[in-house]
Amino acid sequence: MDYPLLNHQMPPRIQAVWRKSLFTTIGSFLFVEVILFLLATRLGEWSMLVWLSFAAGIVITLMIGVVLYLLIPYRYAFHRYEITEEDVALQKGYFFRTTTYVPLNRIQHIETNQGPFLRREQLMELVIHTAATAHKLSGLDTVQAQALREQLIALVKVAKEDV
CATH class of the missing domain: 1.10.287 (Helix Hairpins)
Known part of the structure; x- marks a missing residue:
């Protein structure tokens, strides 16, 4: 398969x-x-x-x-993500591949992090927090990470209103 x-x-x-x-x-x-x-x-x-x-x-x-x-x-070839109107999908792994789906209505808050190596490359890490754990999406362009954060916040508001 x-x-x-x-x-x-x-x-x-x-x-x-x-x-x-x-x-x-x-x-x-x-x-x-x-x-x-x-x-x-x-x-x-x-x-x-x-x-x-x-x-x-x-x-x-x-x-x-x-x-x-x-x-x-x-690792780079299989480190991917996708955002739908229902969830955020995070994919990683080259030998043991995993795809994690985080439902939007389970997201509590979203952080952006930027260490020295990411800052030098003008990249940022997006951390999506749920009640159980934190999911990291590392390596986004700084502008893209900010826009993605705003997009996710808007989608989370809509998802929580529907519940």
Whole structure:
């Protein structure tokens, strides 16, 4: 069975944000591993087990980083959304694809977030809150995110009036 893709895709600039975030995460893990190694050697632990665990940690971290970096184009291809008059559909995943439908009458409030990586690429994240959870739509153009937020607020008002 072919999995249907939703209509709207994020701007390609979101891939740069994902790369920067990945480099920051991998760099943080490598930094912690080096600190732990230096602490172990400073305390007099020069055993082969310390060296092997350090090398294994570095290799595993770098392998995971390379795999996640290579999967960014696939992640981008399946990171989509769609807004109808009844719900908001959010789609993600390249191996395990999920589509989440958020009914408009269940939306409590909508936030916009913009961290340093998103700000540099002039992108924004839309966070749709329901009673149970928050659904994130990351990587929208700043102007598009504001317009989408206003559109959703208007649709939510209409949906709640109908109930």
